[in-house]
Amino acid sequence: MSSPPEDRSVLVADRWWSKLPRPAYRNLKRVPVTDEWFEVYLVGRDTYVIYEPGQYEEAISTLVIGGARAALIDTGCGISDISKVVDEITDLPVFVVNTHSHNDHIADNHRFKEIWMLDHPWSVEAQKGLPNSEMAHLVAKGMVWKPLPEGFKKEKYVVPPFKVAHFFRDGEDIDLGGRILEVIHTPGHTPDSCCFLDRNHRLLFTGDMFYTGGIYTYLNGGDIPTFIKSYRKMLTHYDDFDRLMPSHNEPYVEKELLKDVLKAVEDMAAGKGTYKEGKDMGIPIRKYDFGRFSIVARAP
Numbered sequence: 001m002s003s004p005p006e007d008r009s010v011l012v013a014d015r016w017w018s019k020l021p022r023p024a025y026r027n028l029k030r031v032p033v034t035d036e037w038f039e040v041y042l043v044g045r046d047t048y049v050i051y052e053p054g055q056y057e058e059a060i061s062t063l064v065i066g067g068a069r070a071a072l073i074d075t076g077c078g079i080s081d082i083s084k085v086v087d088e089i090t091d092l093p094v095f096v097v098n099t100h101s102h103n104d105h106i107a108d109n110h111r112f113k114e115i116w117m118l119d120h121p122w123s124v125e126a127q128k129g130l131p132n133s134e135m136a137h138l139v140a141k142g143m144v145w146k147p148l149p150e151g152f153k154k155e156k157y158v159v160p161p162f163k164v165a166h167f168f169r170d171g172e173d174i175d176l177g178g179r180i181l182e183v184i185h186t187p188g189h190t191p192d193s194c195c196f197l198d199r200n201h202r203l204l205f206t207g208d209m210f211y212t213g214g215i216y217t218y219l220n221g222g223d224i225p226t227f228i229k230s231y232r233k234m235l236t237h238y239d240d241f242d243r244l245m246p247s248h249n250e251p252y253v254e255k256e257l258l259k260d261v262l263k264a265v266e267d268m269a270a271g272k273g274t275y276k277e278g279k280d281m282g283i284p285i286r287k288y289d290f291g292r293f294s295i296v297a298r299a300p
Contacts, residue, residue, distance in 0.1 A: 069093045209230065212292050235258060
């Protein structure tokens, strides 16, 4: 999703966790699981969100169940074992389908036998895993408010290597047995970013291309013109889905916000709109606030 403010004391002062639980979850059915790090909610038929509200990213992985097998869309931050939660939800064989290769989406990939990712150099590189230096900030001061799971060691927090079993392509159908996820390559947040369209259940799984909160366009691989092009591509499917299923903060979001984001980014690219300036990891940034979402871009 994002990087936190360079001065993480801001997170502590703001007590970001005091705004939880998010109102969106009140209308969803909570599913009990034994691991208290996760919260699980049923979203429509055979679709479960596995939410990590104890960490700043508020990562959401989604278990999509078909007639023959299930796909886990992303594996979260890897702070606790998501595979055990998945085993409590379904007895079907489960494989992982990643929306992109950022650390908070692939950290528990290694716990699964079968991984699918976009046919892209970033996915090939992601198989190597990530060292503690790339992960430690996720559990730094101000980034976590819930107790860390028993046995978790901050100094050993890494993304272990994993092996991709299948590299999918744009337009490919992922068949779960009577339920299809259609791959839509949507670079802009990262070059390997993808959305997955479930026409039958009328859902669009957006990864980090859309979520409520700060949408980041300036991280490594991010690009505003490409982001706009991908949004226009997503909107060509507007009549094929009713709800958005992001990978952070809130699930099951009204689709109309996609049009609002596109308009906001187009205006921003044209030099319109008001913003606040700041820095993240030494990068000058501008934040354009639109209420339910904001756009965070690199300053010129």
